[in-house]
Amino acid sequence: MPEVEVTYSEVKFTKSVPKDNNSSSTDTTYAEVQISKQEDTKDLSIHVQKKEDVQQPDRKSKMSPAVLVVLISLVVLLAAAASGLVALYITNNKALQSLNEEIDMLKKNISQSIDQPTSPPPATCPSCPATPSSPTSGTTEPLLPTSPPSTSPPSTSPPSTCPPSTCPPSTCPPSTSPPSTCPPSTCPPSTCPPTNTTRNLTCEAGWEKHGGSLYYFNTSKSSWTDSRRSCADLGSDLVKIDSREEQVFLIGRVRDLMKDNQDKFWIGLTDSKEEGKWLWMDGSALDQSLSFWNQTQPDNKSPAHSAEAEADCVRMGKKEKKGGSDDLKSWFDTSCKRPQKSICEKTAKLSSSV
Structure with a gap:
């Protein structure tokens, strides 16, 4: 009689373990099981191809102390950084508010000074500058020449024979400065010697x-x-x-x-x-x-x-x-x-x- 082959895709066999062994029963899965049967002899030949032993890993894992310390340190650092940012924000906000208040006060002062112009300070009478011949005492009387009038005869020198000056007249435009609005001075006329104010x-x-x-x-x-x-x-x-x-x-x-x-x-x-x-x-x-x-x-x-x-x-x-x-x-x-x-x-x- 012809031989008949029957193939099974997956067959699970359970193997019992003696009671003194604490581990649980192990399941073995086979990828293919081929059974050949001959009708005349009725012998069964079983060809089993083992796929793999599946071992279930231990699902209970433990975290090492070093990793736990690192995680705690990171959390502490993040908390410190967050608190520092919050403190910086608060400080800057206070400084900005203070600056805005100062600007407002400055604007207010400027507007008040524009609305109410201040009067010029009262004029003071000028004093004579100190000269080498001035006395060292505290007198404020003006210095006057004390030399006696000259008694020498008039000069008999001949008139100058120098040619007249050929300098061109000044071409400077007249001054266009606005008239002064200051009140008239009440100081007495100065008796000080003239001072040099311009150089040409x-x-x-x-x-x-x-x-x-x-x-x-x-x-x-x-x-x-x-x-x-x-x-x-x-x-x-x-x-x-x-x-x-x-x-x-x-x-x-x-x-x-x-x-x-x-x-x-x-x-x-x-x-x-x-x-x-x-x-x-x-x-x-x-x-x-x-x-x-x-x-x-x-x-x-x-x-x-x-x-x-x-x-x-x-x-x-x-x-x-x-x-x-x-x-x-x-x-x-x-x-x-x-x-x-x-x-x-x-x-x-x-x-x-x-």
């Missing part, structure tokens, strides 16, 4: 101011050396030309004072120490970008004097005016012994006025 550039008689310098155009002719000595007597020196603007100013003034094309003016430039090395009176070298030589100049020639005389000094001036930049090129070298007019220059000083 002085323009002495015979000198012309340009920029920060004063210029004196000496129309008396003399050699280059004597002309420089005359400038020194006036507290100055022969002019040093530092800019194109200064050259424009000087050539315009010189042209007005020249009688002919040879009526030129000495300037403070020379190469008497070393031929071809042009120096100003302060020892500085000539800046070639600020040189205003005429065409073919310098040529180291002096036709009006002997051949031995070298042209070591510089004069400037052009009577004719053609227009353009050529009018500025007005420097000529010639013998230092040639008599010429001259230009003196010195720094303008500050003067004090009431």
